[in-house]
Amino acid sequence: MPTDVPEDRLSNDENATKCDNMTLSSTPTVRRGSTPLPIKHLLRREEAVHDDCDWMSGAAGPSASPISFSSALDNTSTVAVEGRPEGPLRIALLGQNGVGKSSLAIALAGDMDRTASVDSDGEGYVRVVDVDDEESTIIIYDNWRQDLSALQCEVCVLVFSVTDRRSFHRTAQLRLLLRETQPQTPIILVGNKSDLVRTREVTSQEAMSSAALYNCLYLEISASLDHRTPELLECAVRLARGQPPWPPGTSAEDMTGVGQRESITSRAKRFLSSLVPRYPREREVGKFLRQKSRSCHDLGAL
Numbered sequence: 001m002p003t004d005v006p007e008d009r010l011s012n013d014e015n016a017t018k019c020d021n022m023t024l025s026s027t028p029t030v031r032r033g034s035t036p037l038p039i040k041h042l043l044r045r046e047e048a049v050h051d052d053c054d055w056m057s058g059a060a061g062p063s064a065s066p067i068s069f070s071s072a073l074d075n076t077s078t079v080a081v082e083g084r085p086e087g088p089l090r091i092a093l094l095g096q097n098g099v100g101k102s103s104l105a106i107a108l109a110g111d112m113d114r115t116a117s118v119d120s121d122g123e124g125y126v127r128v129v130d131v132d133d134e135e136s137t138i139i140i141y142d143n144w145r146q147d148l149s150a151l152q153c154e155v156c157v158l159v160f161s162v163t164d165r166r167s168f169h170r171t172a173q174l175r176l177l178l179r180e181t182q183p184q185t186p187i188i189l190v191g192n193k194s195d196l197v198r199t200r201e202v203t204s205q206e207a208m209s210s211a212a213l214y215n216c217l218y219l220e221i222s223a224s225l226d227h228r229t230p231e232l233l234e235c236a237v238r239l240a241r242g243q244p245p246w247p248p249g250t251s252a253e254d255m256t257g258v259g260q261r262e263s264i265t266s267r268a269k270r271f272l273s274s275l276v277p278r279y280p281r282e283r284e285v286g287k288f289l290r291q292k293s294r295s296c297h298d299l300g301a302l
């Protein structure tokens with residue numbers, strides 16, 4: 001969370017594009033296995049904890065089953081880049097401190113063993129990826145602390161933590177700023193830390209609604225578990241190439257599976273309810289046990 005630029009300054013026109021939670025790595029170091037994580041990882045936790053961005057706080061709704069793609073997204077709305085950009089495809093990760101940008105950058109860079117390199121300016125991870133049988137060189141910018149208008153990239157990935165509502169609101173603010181300064185750049189909204197189910201504060205539905213509002217893609221991932229990060233990488237590369245984010249031959253409907261997929265929970269419920277009528281006796285026994293087991297003190301009831 002920003003500490004050097006107060007929240008209220010963000011509404012000021014002059015500073016509207018200043019995003020203090022973005023850093024630009026200034027030291028062109030290559031991370032190796034023996035190299036510790038950047039010191040910023042150790043220092044910024046406190047900043048994140050003391051973030052007082054409460055200008056849009058609200059109650060968290062019930063957690064929904066993770067849905068990765070915004071069904072409201074059509075195939076063309078995110079493809080703002082005309083033609084194929086020359087040179088490496090630049091993917092910038094933006095978001096509040098502590099949401100997992102560095103973890104995500106490492107996961108996207110395939111740097112689990114700390115072997116990814118930085119580009120010649122020392123600003124990001126460079127990697128050659130093969131997406132849809134085509135190779136592309138990508139640069140992943142972990143963070144950006146400069147003026148947003150100075151940001152040059154093919155795709156912006158706005159990261160929030162599903163366990164931190166304020167970080168979600170921060171992405172809304174960033175999207176507004178980005179739309180002002182570079183309306184053509186495709187944006188992907190990413191809800192990270194989906195593995196932390198019990199502490200979730202932002203539901204999939206509201207994140208998807210928010211993404212739909214800005215006509216951008218929404219993906220829910222866990223950078224720590226490397227869950228859905230390959231999908232994110234592929235979508236980002238396709239968008240950076242000026243293509244639809246979906247794999248060739250598929251559509252938004254295919255990806256969302258609207259009307260096709262059924263959650264594991266409802267499938268399980270359907271399966272169990274299909275069993276119960278066939279075994280009424282077991283159902284009665286289950287009811288009996290449920291009633292009796294309410295009392296933990298009276299074990300004799302069982």
Ligand SMILES: Nc1nc2c(ncn2[C@@H]2O[C@H](COP(=O)(O)OP(=O)(O)OP(=O)(O)O)[C@@H](O)[C@H]2O)c(=O)[nH]1
Nearest residue numbers: 041044097098099100101102103192193222223224
């Ligand atoms: N459970 C869980 N923890 C995560 C995940 N991604 C990141 N973290 C943890 O969240 C903390 C912050 O991660 P970072 O990658 O440093 O976050 P950041 O956005 O780069 O933070 P700054 O560098 O301060 O801007 C670390 O303790 C990570 O281990 C995730 O998917 N799940």
